[in-house]
Amino acid sequence: FLASPPSRWERLAGGAPEAGSGLKPAGPLYVHSGRAVKNLPPPSPHPWNVVFLVLESVGTRYLLGEPGGGPVPMPFLNRLAREGWFLKNHHTTSNVSTKAVFSIYSGLYDFFNRQTLGVRADTFIPSLYNFLGPRYDSFLVSPSSSGWYFPLPFLKNGGLREIYTYENLPFRIREELSTLGRYIARDEIQTVDFFLQRISRAREPFLGMYVSFVAHFPYFDYGPEYRIVENDGKLIHRYTNNLYLLDRMVQRIFEHLKKQGLLERTVLVIAGDHGQAFGQHQADNYLHYRYSYRENLEAPVIFHQPALFPPRTISVPTNHTDILPTLLDALRVPYDPALLAGESLFQRTLLRKYIFFYGHEESISSLSTEGIKVQVSLKKNRCWAFDLKADPGENHPLDCAPYQGQVEALRDFVRRHDASLGQYSLDNREGRNFLGRRHPQLFPQRAGSG
Structure with a gap:
């Protein structure tokens, strides 16, 4: 070849x-x-459910609450960070969502240019869904438009079929016109309600993926119940209030899993896709995609399941390519490490x-x-x-x-x-090994299935 x-x-x-x-x-x-020597958790007698939450535009510094910056907007996520593995020095692979989400679910970097492989119709890259295979009841829910910032072909071509987004959810439309364009999404609270209902009827083991929108610009106002700072129109305050709303939604998901008797059999993974900027360093450094300073790139990751992830704060530099190999090791799912760009955090020492x-x-x-x-x-x-x-x-x-x-x-x-x-x-x-390599027991993709 x-x-x-x-x-x-x-x-x-x-x-x-x-x-x-x-x-x-x-x-x-x-x-x-x-x-690479790993300290893996003991094998489980049952397969693990996975609830994977991608939090759009949630930066680590804002989750933690900046010193002297007022109330902590995400107290529940801070609690989960203390109870599980918290990747405190974690980074996105790109300051745009399409590339970042691709890395989260593939364990790979996307292209290092403005082209995005994850949105191409001819993309065939294994995702978390493929590694878990057909025995998992898998579904993805997001209030956002699938054609906006989500690498949908990457997931669909791998066989994921149950996908609910703005286009096929019947909920209230949130919309705002700004100088940067027209922003539109389904109501976050109603979409989380739907996600909880889908979890309730899921067949175990299941993979439930949720990609939020509410912390994305223009930071829709959801009313006094979801405000933690004054609604004075400042972008940072609108953003902070929506982090508070999102924290409440994560808590609802957690408590629903507990009420349904699922929590003890479920791995919860929470990842911000990229950071967010509010004028730091440069006068036009707003949103996330104009610069690559720390505020643009830092994103939190939390692994929560006491049987697999006892309390630990990881301070070495990590990024989105590390999430998949770490999760696969926790689930005892085999893979070829050379076909993932990241390293498992179960390794005693990272070699890169x-x-x-x-x-x-x-x-x-x-x-x-x-x-x-x-x-x-x-x-x-x-x-x-x-x-x-x-x-x-x-x-x-x-x-x-x-x-x-x-x-x-x-x-x-x-x-x-x-x-x-x-x-x-x-x-x-085309069904070939790559340089003689392949992932073992990988649920096969079918060419043209997307």
């Missing part, structure tokens, strides 16, 4: 997949020497040197385990760095010269990655 003429993915990306490397960065440029990011403003970045963040503007061909341990606020950009090894790793990874990902999708579609 590698001796054949370059594929269209190789020609587009300017390189070919490296034999034997899979999709995880390998070699001394990317990883420390050593062996860097995690990577793509910024919609056309930047690429990496963060080292030592806290050095390098960024390259693809438009301006300019590089700068931050030492996040010495300068956590990213107020003092540094020259990249002392970090040439990290810059080389970033550029090399991006150059190779897109070709590999595209070829992996093509091989899945």
Whole structure:
């Protein structure tokens, strides 16, 4: 296969997949020497249900409540973070939702350019749904439009059929016209009601996925019952109130699982898709996609199930590609680690040197385990760095010269990655192994099923 003429993915990306490397960065440029040793939880006598909540635009700093910034808007999520695994230094893989959600459910980075593989009609990449297989009663619910910021073809082509979004939910429409455009979604509270009803009639084991909208701009006002700060029209206050509403919705889901007698057999995974900005660093740094500062990239992740995830705060840098291998290990679902970009957090020590990011403003970045963040503007061909341990606020950009090894790793990874990902999708579609690799016992995808 590698001796054949370059594929269209190789020609587009300017390189070919490296034999034997899979999709995880390998070699001394990317990883420390050593062996991945895991401390796995004991096997369960029953299969686990999974409730997976993706919280749109929820940034870690806002969940925790910034010092001196008023009341904590998400007290229930803070409780869950103390009771389970809390990824405190977690990051999105991109500051746009389509790429971020793709990474959450695939364990892979999307393209490091403005194209998004997850929304392409010819995408064939395994998702969490495929790993769990047909014995799981699987469904996805979101008040948002499926065509807006969700990588729907990625999930549909893998076989997921029960999908409820703005287009087929009959609930109240929330709508607002702003200078940035028209924003529309179904009522969040009614959509959560529907999600709870679907859980009630689910056949165990089940995979229930919910993708929220309410913390997304323009931060619809749901009235006095869901306000924790004054509704004075300021964006940050509208956002804070909607975090409070979302926290209440997560609590309702948790309590419903408990009331139904499901909680002790359910793994709860909660992930923000990306951060959110309110004018930090740059006057136009609002929303999330214009820059790649920490406020744009930081997103919380919580794993909650006492039998699998006893209280633990993880402070090493992690990102969305780590969620899937960690969850699969907890569920004792086999996979080929080389075909996932992230590392399981059940490993005693993470071996990688860097995690990577793509910024919609056309930047690429990496963060080292030592806290050095390098960024390259693809438009301006300019590089700068931050030492996040010495300068956590990213107020003092540094020259990249002392970090040439990290810059080389970033550029090399991006150059190779897109070709590999595209070829992996093509091989899945045509029923071939990728560089001789495949996930064991993977629920097969069918070409053309989307």
